[in-house]
Amino acid sequence: MRTQLSALAGLALISIGTLAGCATGQKTLTAPSIATNTIAANETVGSAATANTSSSATVNTTGNSIASTGNTTISPTANATPPSHSTGNSSVQTVHQGGPMIPAYVPFTQFGAKALHAVSFSSTEVGYAAGDNGIYRTADGGKTWALVYASTVPVLGIQAAPPVNDHIQNVVAFTKSSLLVSNDGRYFHAERAPGNAQGQGVSNVQAVALLDDASTWVLSGGTVWASGGLDGSMSRATPSAGVQSIAAVDDNTAYASTGQSVYKTVDHGTHWTTVLSAHLKGGSWHTDVQVQGNHVAVLFYGGDAGMSQSAFILFESNDAGKTWRPVLDEGYFSADYNGVKPVVQKNVGEQPGPMALLPTGEIVFVGVDERLNQAIVTRVTTNGKVTGPYKVGPALDVTPTQMAIAVPDAQHVILVGSKAGKGAIVMSNDGGLTWSRS
Template identity: 25%
Template structure:
């Protein structure tokens, strides 16, 4: 064997094993590498997106009559509490009041349900298709009404009141009728995340670095609050927040051989200090983003690619992992101390499609697995992810 090949094979083997490594502990917090520095926002004047006039007449649903719709391929999930919530699929929305044991289809139409969001057991919203058609309900889903359209359909959309919501940097104060684009810096990767009208976060790659930016004035000014050396390609980001000074930043790197490298960082103090929560390098995707060559310090999530991230509080977060070469490819990991330690769940689940996760609190939540040839399956936990019980088998794909 060529002697030059041996080190490469050894490195590949180490990175492959790292993709399925178990729980770990980060010994100390990561400080931002430099003092906050102001970043100029995009100079374009924020534009107003005017939605088509919504209909005040409820859209014909099926909440009070039998339905023949097949509940296959669940695409969206949202809990109001541990018992009450909604799921959606291709052309349908369903509702449960008993933690998923029984489901009632409330809406039938065209288009895939992309996202669901609920303020409580009565008020909820759904986005449909790539065009972002927006539906809303005020009576627990008995009637769904057209509410306009959601811009930035790939971004996470969330309501913070009956009238105010965000989708990336798009902002509405009239329930989705009109949207204003809040200013963000040029060149960011993925979508910015605004917790409210003042506080937002974004990620921007630099030369051999990756920077986390924060605004506290609605995007007028942005400050660099973390800058890390980076040897990876940055292909995406996921940002969540559980408080004004709280941010969870997932960096998504390269992919190959059904593997994707990624990392997760967390701050509780507005970016003054950072915790490395996860650092998942893989053979196919390369080094995890936010690390220089030769450094991969941090706990590892199970699986070879990231699943859904669900943040409950500044201390508690859950994240799925997927190993597409495994018989049971899906798993759930979690932290209950803000990312200082990471615990990988002992249970694994079948299904080679998208994994969906929703939590009502630190202990109670729902998990749905999907597959192209097998029915979607729902599981519930009341033990903070330590144990999961099968709650429902959905209809088989046709």
């Protein structure tokens, strides 16, 4: 079983992709509920707040939930109220700004959508993409998509857990200030994110890690929050201020990273231990940490920068953070890495894009080749075997802040972002050798 992390596209340069781990149990997602009192570290707040469980569409301040079953269609009727969930050959109306009437499932290009920021697949067939216009769902491996949540503010991240059965599909997405939760993958309900209710200012959600049992870890404004169990309440569980990335294995085990360090907890965030200190030179560094079982990967990026290049170096651990080795880097800034030499000695791009970590420990890394104006994909196994780089092609603008990745298995790779100002989805079914556009 696994969990993924869906993070804010481009904390500085990259879009954080898939994380994974193990958890037990099968339950329906319950939305976190946040109280209004000020709390100390690890103090539990909130109470049960059940996610959208009815079969009628929900309208809220951030968007509208849209049914997408059967042969439903979406009608762009201004100020229309979505009716009850419908199936078969009926239609569903929603507030959808402009454009012609769009059938529920169509090639993504027909939406004319703005930029996409995140993508997550719960299987090779079922997946979700999120962006400036809301949340889209596919049930056929990305051939066609349906708009299942129309948002008036950008949806910055999304993560889908493996389906429990035909009726339960837990999904969590987020805007800057809200969590969007669903227990069937079709209707989403907005909940206030942790942070602002505790007197910490306006929420700034950066990432959400959703476990297979529907428990969640949330990174908001540099602070880590963890679900308290079946009731969906949240507790503060953070190693220090200024956390940049999180990765969860289960309810007790998670990783968090700051500029040059990675921390690990095995007791639900009560205590944290430093498992890696990179000791990098140069300027300000940012991090992206990901996990699959005992496999952990962390990308340090930023540092010095010049022209179209940016320093970055990727480390991996295959023993749950006990030992680490450098895997790849942008070689021009090698002095910033204090003489560390990665196992991959080839060009993997002048800037880092998103990356994904497979259950086998294989890393799928997207770099930006500025000379070719293309995204390139490099794959690295746990024993250092390298394949690629594979050219993604011109169907996606190579803007690292507008790219995200999902890799449901070794052969299927999905990249989302933008092309000429419009949302774009490109896919590979052969591990990155060839690509097509949805």
